[in-house]
Amino acid sequence: SQTIHQWPATLVQPVGSPLSLECTVEGTSNPNLYWYRQAAGRGLQLLFYSVGIGQISSEVPQNLSASRPQDRQFILSSKKLLLSDSGFYLCAWKGPYNEQFFGPGTRLTVL
Amino acid sequence: AQSVSQHNHHVILSEAASLELGCNYSYGGTVNLFWYVQYPGQHLQLLLKYFSGDPLVKGIKGFEAEFIKSKFSFNLRKPSVQWSDTAEYFCAVRTNAGGTSYGKLTFGQGTILTVHP
Numbered sequence: 039s040q041t042i043h044q045w046p047a048t049l050v051q052p053v054g055s056p057l058s059l060e061c062t063v064e065g066t067s068n069p070n071l072y073w074y075r076q077a078a079g080r081g082l083q084l085l086f087y088s089v090g091i092g093q094i095s096s097e098v099p100q101n102l103s104a105s106r107p108q109d110r111q112f113i114l115s116s117k118k119l120l121l122s123d124s125g126f127y128l129c130a131w132k133g134p135y136n137e138q139f140f141g142p143g144t145r146l147t148v149l
Numbered sequence: 150a151q152s153v154s155q156h157n158h159h160v161i162l163s164e165a166a167s168l169e170l171g172c173n174y175s176y177g178g179t180v181n182l183f184w185y186v187q188y189p190g191q192h193l194q195l196l197l198k199y200f201s202g203d204p205l206v207k208g209i210k211g212f213e214a215e216f217i218k219s220k221f222s223f224n225l226r227k228p229s230v231q232w233s234d235t236a237e238y239f240c241a242v243r244t245n246a247g248g249t250s251y252g253k254l255t256f257g258q259g260t261i262l263t264v265h266p
Contacts, residue, residue: 081257
């Protein structure tokens with residue numbers, strides 16, 4: 039069966055520091071992968087999606103970037119974090135009926 | 150652009166009460182519809198989905214939802230809630246807008262359900 043992992047689970051970083059969040063998927067090949075940010079009372083906002091290695095599409099302009107160095111690896115990065123980057127970040131992959139399956143998420147606090 | 154509206158931000162019920170959470174979307178073409186649930190401290194889980202066919206879909210834990218195309222709605226229902234249903238519920242829609250098949254979902258803002266024992 040397919041599983042999705044995210045790490046770290048929580049992260050506290052100072053403003054201006056770099057960021058790297060990792061997502062890996064097991065049990066499927068060439069999945070569509072997604073990064074979301076979840077804010078309280080605002081649902082989920084799609085940040086990036088990828089249909090294959092090296093292919094990244096950005097949904098909203100922001101301080102973050104994404105990369106897909108391997109088929110089942112999706113990375114969310116920043117060179118310099120802002121306070122507004124704090125949030126809960128979710129990775130997801132697309133199933134056969136266009137549903138998406140989510141990882142456990144990373145809680146990022148920027149101080 | 151398509152949007153999804155969940156009209157109730159917070160619903161409070163007693164155990165055994167019936168539940169209906171509203172979800173409306175704005176898109177006139179073909180849609181796939183989903184309800185997700187996030188229990189306290191847990192990750193987002195798929196509750197049920199509508200892909201095609203019977204507009205009344207049944208999900209896990211006794212939940213069901215009805216797709217009413219003419220009303221652009223996909224309301225979630227459960228005849229008798231339990232304390233363990235306390236969670237946040239998200240409606241989501243996937244469309245073919247823009248001609249892409251990347252499977253992008255648009256989420257509603259979520260409804261917090263609190264069930265008192």
